[in-house]
Structures are given as C-alpha cells and as structure tokens.
Amino acid sequence: MATPRSSPLYHDDPKLFSFRGVVVAHETHAGRPSVRLDRTAFYPESGGQMADRGRLDEAAVVDVQVDDEGRIHHVLEGPLPAIGAEVQGTIDKPRRLVHMAQHTGQHMLSRALADVARAETVSSRLGESACTIDLDVAALDERAAAEAEALVNAVIDDDAPIRAFFPSEDELRALPLRRQPKVHDNVRVVVIGDFDVSPCGGTHCTNTAQVGFVRIDGLERYKGKMRVTFSAGVRARTKLSREADVVRALARDLTCGPEDVPAGIEKLRRELDEARQALGRVRGRVAAAIADALVKDARERGERVVIGVLDDASLDLVRAVAGRITAEGDLVALLAGEAEGGTIVLAARGSSSDFDCGAFLKRAATAAGGRGGGRPERAEGRLPAGIDWKTIAAATLATPGR
Ligand SMILES: [Zn+2]
Known part of the structure; x- marks a missing residue:
C-alpha cells in the first residue's frame, strides 16, 4: 500500500514550468544517480506519457521515473545538489507542451472514434516519434477515420475548457467515464x-x-485489430509543413502549382510509357540485326550452335536476340552480355533441336565460377565479370556431359 503523499505540482497546474523544491534524498534509479524533492513539477514516465526533461539548478534532468512506492526520481547528469538544498526546477517547456497536446489529442481522438465508429480504445502509446491508439475493431475505413479527425478538430476550434480533478466517490459514480479507472483510490478525472x-x-x-x-x-491492421497513428500540436503542424515542402519542391520540378502535381506525375508516367514502347521497338530492330548476322555466320560455317557475346547488352536484349535465333527451329543460341557486376548468360534452343540447355549452362557456370541452370529448352545464369564466354562455351561443348 502506497503511503499517502501530497499531489505532485503538475496535477494542479500542468503549465507550471518553473518551481522551487528542496532535495530530500540522494538515490539511484536503475543504476543512475537521482534525487528526490519535497515537491516537484517534473512528470515521470507513466500512463503512456513520456518523462519530462529540464534542469535542477545547473544539473540536467535526463530522466524522471516513479518507483513502486510512488516516489519520483529525478535522474541527473553531473554532481547532485546537497540534501537540504533548495533548487530551481526548470521544465523543458516545448517538450512538455508536445506531450500535453498529444495526451489531450489522444483522449479526444479516442472519444471521437468511439462516437463515430463505435471503436473503443484498448491501449495507446505516446512515443518520441509516433503516437498510436489500438482499437477493439477488426476494420476501420478511411472515411470514418477522417470523420473522427474532423470532429476532434471541431472541438479544438470550440476552445472548450479542460478540467482535471480528484472527485469524491459519489461524484465519481455519477460521471460518464469513457473507460474504467486503472486505480481504485484517488482516481483523477479529466473532463474535456x-x-x-x-x-x-x-x-x-x-x-x-x-x-x-x-x-x-x-491506419493499419495490428494483431487482428486496428491501430491508428496520429500526431497533435506542434508535432502535427511540423509534419504537415514538411510534407507541404515536398509537394512544393515537386511542383517546382514539374513547373506547375502544388495542386497540379498529380496531373504532372500522370503526364510523366504517360511519357515514360511511350518512351518504353519506342525503346522496345528499337531494341527489337537491334536484336534482329545482331541475330541475323550471327545466324548468317553460323550457316556459312555449317554450325547449328550460335555462340555470341553482346557488348553492353541488357538481359532484355540478350533474350530478344536468342528469341530471333531460336525461331530458326534447328539452332541453339549460347549468348552472353556484360551486365552490372557480372556476365549474364543464356542458352536457348529452337523447337526441333534436342540440345540440353540446362545441363550445358550448369556445366559452363561451374567451370567459370558462376551459377546457372534451367530446363532443356532454355536456361539462364550469371558468371563473373570479364570472362571469355566464347572459350568457355566452346570448351563446355567439347567436354561430354555426364
Ligand atoms: Zn490523459
């Protein structure tokens, strides 16, 4: 049972950022030196809200924690002020204001989601970078979420008073609490x-x-329930303004207004499609010219295996050349192209050939220190950069397979 103690200063006045207190004890919390004060406005990490930061005189308060007995520990960096000394406590105001906005925003959003979508809050976290609310529903659509968000912002615009107090047991029973308290004694209530x-x-x-x-x-599904990520106060404004900066930069690049960015991107997409199609047609003509030259050479020498090396060839081009060669039916294409960080190789046969491409490529890749394989009709692989494909392919053909 916790010993009764006076309420911390932040309960009476959440906007008290500066106060004087007396050091009553030196202690350690989780191995770090800490002090306790006779009174404090520093909020310790609890109830999903992060701890305050700030200073006690010149010492930096790097963490504030509450122990099982309800005692608040100010974890300090540097020498501890003497026991009995009166110190000036200064709370990191911007940090606390963000926490207050997030915490109040969470109450309001939880209420709005319950009202709009009958989605009750199971738990919430107010983190350094993101705040989340977990709801007891399996689905929540974007429209309901947007409606809840609009409701919260309407109540913000209403400038409604917020009151936190400790009601008597009778008062507490009469209050329409959104959720049941986690403690039995000294229940504090926040009315928005x-x-x-x-x-x-x-x-x-x-x-x-x-x-x-x-x-x-x-919005995301999390363990069969819905998780809402939200931001509030200066955090929300900063996020929105950073996103607006991105849209403005895009608009400058596209030489249009921010509102015309989607149309500008759509236009770029169309142009990219057209360029790809044009490139495909050119690639087809290049592949045909290369393949025809290789086939002519092989026919003149009476060979049915066409070994070729294509400089600066993409896999698409190698495939296109192989396709044109194997259209001849009786021919086998054994092609290589230099790609980023290696050599791509491809073996393919025409419909009337019984050459085993998979077995060939496996043996060639093993000999060249690469990897590859596939079906008898067609196989692909990757060999180290700078290899001599013509020599490797010829040597592999000359070696009987197992
Ligand atoms: Zn709260």
Missing part, C-alpha cells in the same frame, strides 16, 4: 468540455484550442 470524461493521471492542455491540431497519419 462536454465531449469526454476519462480517468487519467497525465498532464493535459487546459483548453482544447491549445491542442492546436490533430491529424491521423495512418
């Missing part, structure tokens, strides 16, 4: 206008306008 009533020990804004802005950043 006439919008939401929840038990909570965290720090919150004192009116809804201070939340500034709440935005749902994403």
Whole structure:
C-alpha cells in the first residue's frame, strides 16, 4: 500500500514550468544517480506519457521515473545538489507542451472514434516519434477515420475548457467515464468540455484550442485489430509543413502549382510509357540485326550452335536476340552480355533441336565460377565479370556431359 503523499505540482497546474523544491534524498534509479524533492513539477514516465526533461539548478534532468512506492526520481547528469538544498526546477517547456497536446489529442481522438465508429480504445502509446491508439475493431475505413479527425478538430476550434480533478466517490459514480479507472483510490478525472470524461493521471492542455491540431497519419491492421497513428500540436503542424515542402519542391520540378502535381506525375508516367514502347521497338530492330548476322555466320560455317557475346547488352536484349535465333527451329543460341557486376548468360534452343540447355549452362557456370541452370529448352545464369564466354562455351561443348 502506497503511503499517502501530497499531489505532485503538475496535477494542479500542468503549465507550471518553473518551481522551487528542496532535495530530500540522494538515490539511484536503475543504476543512475537521482534525487528526490519535497515537491516537484517534473512528470515521470507513466500512463503512456513520456518523462519530462529540464534542469535542477545547473544539473540536467535526463530522466524522471516513479518507483513502486510512488516516489519520483529525478535522474541527473553531473554532481547532485546537497540534501537540504533548495533548487530551481526548470521544465523543458516545448517538450512538455508536445506531450500535453498529444495526451489531450489522444483522449479526444479516442472519444471521437468511439462516437463515430463505435471503436473503443484498448491501449495507446505516446512515443518520441509516433503516437498510436489500438482499437477493439477488426476494420476501420478511411472515411470514418477522417470523420473522427474532423470532429476532434471541431472541438479544438470550440476552445472548450479542460478540467482535471480528484472527485469524491459519489461524484465519481455519477460521471460518464469513457473507460474504467486503472486505480481504485484517488482516481483523477479529466473532463474535456462536454465531449469526454476519462480517468487519467497525465498532464493535459487546459483548453482544447491549445491542442492546436490533430491529424491521423495512418491506419493499419495490428494483431487482428486496428491501430491508428496520429500526431497533435506542434508535432502535427511540423509534419504537415514538411510534407507541404515536398509537394512544393515537386511542383517546382514539374513547373506547375502544388495542386497540379498529380496531373504532372500522370503526364510523366504517360511519357515514360511511350518512351518504353519506342525503346522496345528499337531494341527489337537491334536484336534482329545482331541475330541475323550471327545466324548468317553460323550457316556459312555449317554450325547449328550460335555462340555470341553482346557488348553492353541488357538481359532484355540478350533474350530478344536468342528469341530471333531460336525461331530458326534447328539452332541453339549460347549468348552472353556484360551486365552490372557480372556476365549474364543464356542458352536457348529452337523447337526441333534436342540440345540440353540446362545441363550445358550448369556445366559452363561451374567451370567459370558462376551459377546457372534451367530446363532443356532454355536456361539462364550469371558468371563473373570479364570472362571469355566464347572459350568457355566452346570448351563446355567439347567436354561430354555426364
Ligand atoms: Zn490523459
């Protein structure tokens, strides 16, 4: 049973960023030196809200934690102020304001999702980079999420008062709590206008306008339930403004207005498609010219195996040349092309040939220190860069396979 103690200063005034307190103990928390004060406005990590940072006199407060007895430990960097000394506590205000906006935004969004989509909050996390709410529903559509977001921002615009207090047991029973409290004694309640009533020990804004802005950043399925990622306050505005910067930069590149970026990208996509088709036609003509020359040479020498090396050839071009050669029916194409970081090789046979491409390529790849294989009709592989394909292919053909 925890010993009763006076309520921490942040409960009475979440906007108290500066206070004086007396050091009552030197301790360690998780192996780090810490002090306890007779009174504090520093919020310890709890209830899904992150710990405050700041200073005690000149010492940096690098963490604030609460132990099982409810005692608040200020983890300090540098020498600890003496026991009995009165110190000036200064809270990192921007950091706390973000936490207050996120925490208040979470209450409001949980309420809105329950009202709009009958989606009750199971748990929530307010992290350094992302805030999430897990809902007890298997699905939540984008439209319902957008409706909940709009409702929250309307309540923000209403500038509704927010009150946190410790009700009597009778008062508590009469309150329309959104969820049941996690503690039995000294239940603290946060009332947001006439919008939401929840038990909570965290720090919150004192009116809804201070939340500034709440935005749902994403929806995802998580362990059969829905997880909503959101941002609030300055965090949400910063995110939105960074995204707007990206859109503006895109607009400059496309020499259009931000609103015309989708049309600009669509136009680029069309042009890319047309360029690809034109490239395909040219590649077809190049492949035909190379293949015809290789076939002519092989026919003149009375050979049915065409060995060729294509300089600067993509796999697409090698395949196209092989396709043209094997259209002859009785011919076998054994081709190589230099690709990034290696040599691509391909063996393919015409419909009336009984050459085993897979077996050939496997033996050739083994001999050249690469890998490859495939079916009797067709096989592909990758060999080290700079190999002499004509010699390897000829030597492999000359060696009887097993
Ligand atoms: Zn709260």
